[in-house]
Amino acid sequence: MAAAAAALRTPARLGLDGAAAGEQWLRKRQRQRGPPAPVAVPCRWKAAAAAVVRCQRAAGAAIVEKKDASVAAAQERGGDGGAGPGLTVVMKFGGSSVASAERMREVADLVLSFPEERPVVVLSAMGKTTNKLLVAGEKAVSCGAANVSELDELSFIKELHLGTIDQLGLDRSIVCGLLDELEQLLKGIAMMKELTLRTRDYLVSFGECMSTRIFAALLNKIGVKARQYDAFEIGFITTDDFTNADILEATYPAVAKRLHGDWINDPAIPIVTGFLGKGWRSGAITTLGRGGSDLTATTIGKALGLREIQVWKDVDGVLTCDPNIHPKAKPVPYLTFDEAAELAYFGAQVLHPQSMRPAREGDIPVRVKNSYNRRAPGTLITKARDMSESILTSIVLKSNITMLDIVSTRMLGQYGFLAKVFSIFEDLGISVDCVATSEVSISLTLDPSKLWSCELVQQKNELDDVIEELEKIAVVHLLQNRSIISLIGNVQRSSLILEKAFNVLRRNGVNVQMISQGASKVNISLVVHDSEAKQCVQALHSAFFENGFLSEVDKMDVLHDDFASHSNRTVHSH
Ligand SMILES: Nc1ncnc2c1ncn2[C@@H]1O[C@H](COP(=O)(O)OP(=O)(O)O)[C@@H](O)[C@H]1O
Ligand SMILES: N[C@@H](CC(=O)OP(=O)(O)O)C(=O)O
Known part of the structure; x- marks a missing residue:
């Protein structure tokens, strides 16, 4: 633990001075005003301050004892209901939130603006990457192996990810292997002249595998220790229904054990691929249906018994209707899990249809927020709400x-x-x-x-x-x-x-x-x-x-x- 704490105090770029300055500032501020408020942290120290807070907590400095049985149960699974040294919240960012280098920086800043939290971050693929991968796959079926390298969609994906890495000052090697593998896969599809559902899932998995590697590298670069995880390697076990797989119960203990165990041994923000799992019979990569990263987030929330699940989108929460259909749609402040599930099931793109299930089972509040407008209150989804005034x-x-x-x-x-x-x-x-x-x-x-x-x-x-x-x-x-x-x-x-x-x-x-x-x-x-x-x-x-x-x-x-x-x-x- 001490070694891990030391590692956090000497981040790559900020160095010891930055962290020490952050710590000094934080202590002074806490003496003056109590626990830190997210928006008030001075920019240049924000990363250092966040690292310091995490470091202090990891070292057990800020453990608040609670004898509550549900918290104890949550701690056993790896979370702490906000009280102990474990992870506290899931923050899921959709494709639109991490669509570019600028957006990746913004999201990193957003994550660090909650120094009191110890988050698990779940990411979708950058922007429209999933759609582009699917189109590339469809085209590969008939374009011939020799022409795969020229596919517009493949060039777009390469440019987007390598360009983002360059703009963030990261090392291209973090995705080069994946991009080569992707091109090989497309050539394979072209040779077989066939795109099965199983191959389709393997194909789209590249999007999340790349976005999470880039984001983890970015956090590490700014001095906040982060660790990337492919969901299919850490216990997301699913049915073998390729393109629309269901999460199996065995996932919860497996994911809790891995994420909590790693956090306790060597604290680092987990950055997990959304949308992906591993078929229990086939052992192959599966996907949870379009928009499935929401389900990844709620599954982690339940697995670890976390305090809250946050899904960050490009709208001010769940709205009274699809804003693309009617621009006067306005945010709905509160919803029950049942209402949200029904809304998602009947077609509101904003939430994955199955995503409310783990949250409801674990009774963990879900907050839908706007990563482009942090101050908007968003929508809070809970088990029950006051329905006395509610009509539509x-x-x-x-x-x-x-x-x-x-x-x-x-x-x-x-x-x-x-x-x-x-x-x-x-x-x-x-x-x-x-x-x-x-x-x-x-x-x-x-x-x-x-x-x-x-x-x-x-x-x-x-x-x-x-x-x-x-x-x-x-x-x-x-x-x-x-x-x-x-x-x-x-x-x-x-x-x-x-x-x-x-x-x-x-x-x-x-x-x-x-x-x-x-x-x-x-x-x-x-x-x-x-x-x-x-x-x-x-x-x-x-x-x-x-x-x-x-x-x-x-x-x-x-x-x-x-x-x-x-x-x-x-x-x-x-
Ligand atoms: N009732 C609704 N409330 C909010 N957004 C909705 C609704 N119905 C459809 N949408 C669409 O869902 C989008 C957000 O969902 P999604 O694109 O899956 O987010 P992300 O990729 O960020 O997870 C919004 O940009 C909006 O166009
Ligand atoms: N990238 C996948 C999974 C996902 O959840 O995406 P988003 O969070 O951007 O809806 C998709 O496009 O379906």
């Missing part, structure tokens, strides 16, 4: 949905019919989003993200199989180009939400083709035609969030309560 929280749009109307030919009884329909989907491994049933018919929508992997094997074939099977027991209508508009909110107030929503839709001449209210009690879904969907979301947003409707409802509620208590009194007096 957010509107989510999922487009390009396929809807099936299935009407029984009455060959089977009602129970048999429903069971048969769902067993067909189960057999074909296709997941269903929304369902509405009557005695002899079912309308349902299919989840396009689950069909994502089918793009390569032609989505159409898969649907043809479904229809062929269903037609043995029903008349089937396939309706494509539909959208699900999900109204996430307090479904205890569903009559109010539906009344308002249908008024708006009627005024806009929109015909709703299906309605479904989830058992989770936070979501009402409406299916409309794709061509009307965007305009519907805008109209609904303006009705619910922009015209004082919610505060009007509050007033109406007061009147209603007054009326109810008055009529109760009247009844009693009779």
Whole structure:
């Protein structure tokens, strides 16, 4: 431990003087004002001060004893609930947060502006690297091995990463090996004229492997000890569902053991690749589905029993709707895990659909923040929140949905019919989003993200199989180009939400083709035609969030309560 502390006190560039100055300043400041506040640290000492604070804590100087059982349990797993010498928070930065050298510097500064924290950092690939890798892979299938080196996407990826390294004054060798391996892989794809899902995952893994190496090197260069980890090497064990793998339970103890063990032996900020895992049967690299770094972060949060999970994005938190659909979208200050999960599942790109699960299981708050606007309060997601005033929280749009109307030919009884329909989907491994049933018919929508992997094997074939099977027991209508508009909110107030929503839709001449209210009690879904969907979301947003409707409802509620208590009194007096 003493050796580790010494290593932290003599950072590469700041040297002993910088660290000593930082320590002196920190002591003086603590005498004057108590514990350090993030924004008040003078720039030139910030790194040194942060290193010193970490060093002091690593040496056990700032351990606060807590006898609370949950904290003790968390410590056992490696975290400390903010009390002991372990790691305290996860900070996940998405691709847009680390898109360039300037952004990497900014994020390093942001991490160090919380000297009271001992973070695990999770990073996505830089900018649009994942998309570029996928396009490079698709092109490699048909471009011929000799032409791989000339692929625009490969040149872009090389320039982005090497350029970033040069601008940050780092050593190119940190990614050269990976870039060579990437080119070899693309040549392999070109030779085989085939891009399997398994290869696809190996291909996209280069993005996170490079961004984390660059960021760890940057922190080490500015004098803050950091250690890079590939998630697939430290216990992220998943199913072998390439491109959409699920985290397996064994991941939690394995990751806790590795990250906590390393931290205790030799404290250094862990910088972990988001999005990636290792298939438990195949041993090959897997990915957790697009946007999967959020899930990496919440998994680490639960594994280590950390105090908080922070996901830093390019927006001021979870917004009332997608800002690309409606620029007047505004931040939602509080959400429950259920609301956030529903929102993500029904298409809000801001969070990975599965990412709330570990946070909910570990009861660890998730904070969604803006790395471009640190002062914005963001969104705090917790197990429960005060719903008394809540009506509608957010509107989510999922487009390009396929809807099936299935009407029984009455060959089977009602129970048999429903069971048969769902067993067909189960057999074909296709997941269903929304369902509405009557005695002899079912309308349902299919989840396009689950069909994502089918793009390569032609989505159409898969649907043809479904229809062929269903037609043995029903008349089937396939309706494509539909959208699900999900109204996430307090479904205890569903009559109010539906009344308002249908008024708006009627005024806009929109015909709703299906309605479904989830058992989770936070979501009402409406299916409309794709061509009307965007305009519907805008109209609904303006009705619910922009015209004082919610505060009007509050007033109406007061009147209603007054009326109810008055009529109760009247009844009693009779
Ligand atoms: N309801 C919503 N709230 C916030 N952002 C949303 C919402 N719906 C869609 N988005 C989009 O999600 C983006 C952030 O998610 P993502 O790109 O995955 O972030 P990152 O890559 O930084 O993790 C925003 O830039 C915004 O365009
Ligand atoms: N890089 C991966 C994983 C990820 O989570 O990215 P982001 O955090 O930028 O959404 C993707 O693009 O899907």
